[in-house]
Amino acid sequence: MQQSYNPSRMIIIGGGVGPLAGVDLHRQIIELTETTGRDQDHLRVLHLSCSDMIPDRTEALLGGNPEGPALGMARILTAAEACCDRMFLQGYAAVPCNTFHAPAIWDRFQQALAEAGSRLQVLNMISITIDHIRTCYPGIRRIGIMSTTGTRKTGVYAGLLAEAGYETVQTDDQELLHEMIYNTSYGIKAVAPVSGEAMGIGRRILAELQDKGAEAVILGCTELPLALPESQYRGIPLINPVRLLALELIRSVRQ
Amino acid sequence: MQQSYNPSRMIIIGGGVGPLAGVDLHRQIIELTETTGRDQDHLRVLHLSCSDMIPDRTEALLGGNPEGPALGMARILTAAEACCDRMFLQGYAAVPCNTFHAPAIWDRFQQALAEAGSRLQVLNMISITIDHIRTCYPGIRRIGIMSTTGTRKTGVYAGLLAEAGYETVQTDDQELLHEMIYNTSYGIKAVAPVSGEAMGIGRRILAELQDKGAEAVILGCTELPLALPESQYRGIPLINPVRLLALELIRSVRQ
Numbered sequence: 001m002q003q004s005y006n007p008s009r010m011i012i013i014g015g016g017v018g019p020l021a022g023v024d025l026h027r028q029i030i031e032l033t034e035t036t037g038r039d040q041d042h043l044r045v046l047h048l049s050c051s052d053m054i055p056d057r058t059e060a061l062l063g064g065n066p067e068g069p070a071l072g073m074a075r076i077l078t079a080a081e082a083c084c085d086r087m088f089l090q091g092y093a094a095v096p097c098n099t100f101h102a103p104a105i106w107d108r109f110q111q112a113l114a115e116a117g118s119r120l121q122v123l124n125m126i127s128i129t130i131d132h133i134r135t136c137y138p139g140i141r142r143i144g145i146m147s148t149t150g151t152r153k154t155g156v157y158a159g160l161l162a163e164a165g166y167e168t169v170q171t172d173d174q175e176l177l178h179e180m181i182y183n184t185s186y187g188i189k190a191v192a193p194v195s196g197e198a199m200g201i202g203r204r205i206l207a208e209l210q211d212k213g214a215e216a217v218i219l220g221c222t223e224l225p226l227a228l229p230e231s232q233y234r235g236i237p238l239i240n241p242v243r244l245l246a247l248e249l250i251r252s253v254r255q
Numbered sequence: 256m257q258q259s260y261n262p263s264r265m266i267i268i269g270g271g272v273g274p275l276a277g278v279d280l281h282r283q284i285i286e287l288t289e290t291t292g293r294d295q296d297h298l299r300v301l302h303l304s305c306s307d308m309i310p311d312r313t314e315a316l317l318g319g320n321p322e323g324p325a326l327g328m329a330r331i332l333t334a335a336e337a338c339c340d341r342m343f344l345q346g347y348a349a350v351p352c353n354t355f356h357a358p359a360i361w362d363r364f365q366q367a368l369a370e371a372g373s374r375l376q377v378l379n380m381i382s383i384t385i386d387h388i389r390t391c392y393p394g395i396r397r398i399g400i401m402s403t404t405g406t407r408k409t410g411v412y413a414g415l416l417a418e419a420g421y422e423t424v425q426t427d428d429q430e431l432l433h434e435m436i437y438n439t440s441y442g443i444k445a446v447a448p449v450s451g452e453a454m455g456i457g458r459r460i461l462a463e464l465q466d467k468g469a470e471a472v473i474l475g476c477t478e479l480p481l482a483l484p485e486s487q488y489r490g491i492p493l494i495n496p497v498r499l500l501a502l503e504l505i506r507s508v509r510q
Contacts, residue, residue: 044305
């Protein structure tokens with residue numbers, strides 16, 4: 001069925017962090033949009049990927065310089081807004097990077113947009129993920145988190161989940177989870193299609209989190225859903241924040 | 256090895272025709288860019304996908320109204336240029352749609368950009384494909400073309416290849432090739448991953464073109480490489496125009 005949408009709105013992807021995560025979000029927006037099969041039913045998307053303008057988020061946080069990524073992405077999104085203005089469109093923007101949502105980066109980013117006089121609506125992937133869990137799984141109290149070492153050390157999900165009243169559990173073997181993503185011979189970033197070894201590690205960690213009482217698991221790194229594409233594992237929902245972000249962006253421009 | 260590139264340039268994808276073809280070009284640009292493994296080594300890409308502004312290209316050509324898609328895409332690219340201007344960047348643009356390159360659309364599109372005072376550099380995917388064949392396979396004289404019925408009827412590749420002095424061959428069963436792409440139960444557009452039936456049809460048509468003397472085959476529809484991902488078939492090179500376009504865009508902004 002063809003969806004109605006508000007033709008004065010445009011989705012903006014603040015991409016490049018990393019570049020393939022932006023492409024994955026873009027693809028999911030297309031695949032999750034209901035159409036009659038015609039190209040013309042698809043939503044407007046401006047995807048601006050300027051990786052060289054955004055320092056590594058984990059290094060910035062651990063090195064005490066969250067301003068670098070915050071200001072870089074604010075500059076990118078204000079440039080995207082110039083394109084929206086030219087088309088008389090309201091932009092609905094999002095950044096598909098978990099670590100970018102660490103409060104030290106995110107809050108400075110929001111401040112920089114405000115200082116630039118931006119009128120963009122910016123969606124927060126982590127808030128959307130937590131709202132989704134609260135709404136769709138109201139009985140859940142303990143949530144497993146899988147993420148890179150950087151996202152874990154900076155407490156992106158753990159902090160906001162604790163504020164929302166959830167208990168969280170993570171793996172005792174973070175090094176192994178990091179290797180699942182980064183190892184140069186079998187990691188998700190290095191090998192396509194995903195190696196059996198990476199998939200095996202993912203399942204072992206899910207079993208561990210289930211043993212620790214996790215009632216849902218957030219795949220808190222944009223690479224993880226490639227190795228764990230299922231929507232659940234032994235009855236536990238696997239939550240893909242990028243997919244939820246795609247759905248929320250679609251809803252935002254349809255209203 | 257890290258590549259050098261010109262930081263005052265940006266790649267622009269005139270997307271939405273169709274939306275997934277734009278995403279595929281964007282992904283190939285990322286995957287074909289040599290990096291040291293850091294996000295920051297990647298090139299700047301502005302991908303603007305506004306499918307609703309671009310009428311169906313085949314219908315426009317067969318209905319005698321090539322102006323619709325031409326002016327829609329010109330408007331999109333001038334909006335993208337406003338974003339480049341804001342960032343003080345020179346844009347290098349391309350449109351990953353074979354049918355859009357039919358001279359009736361392409362020439363009007365170029366004219367509209369000139370009328371708008373655009374300073375964009377625009378790359379032509381079909382010219383790049385023919386130049387590639389001439390340079391890399393200098394001995395070849397007869398080229399097979401696989402495309403949608405629309406691209407075939409409008410002679411996008413056949414015309415330019417004939418001008419360049421090549422003989423061309425196409426399938427005697429265009430209806431079957433069309434079904435390989437569009438059939439709602441087994442076609443490439445409908446079924447992911449690609450069905451065995453679609454792959455089988457692709458190989459049958461390649462065999463037919465080889466029998467007719469084709470020394471290379473152009474996969475002249477952005478969907479076809481999904482079913483025929485190999486770089487050759489029984490010694491005949493399979494030419495993927497979107498891949499060549501990705502490589503040429505990378506070269507353009509690296510200079």
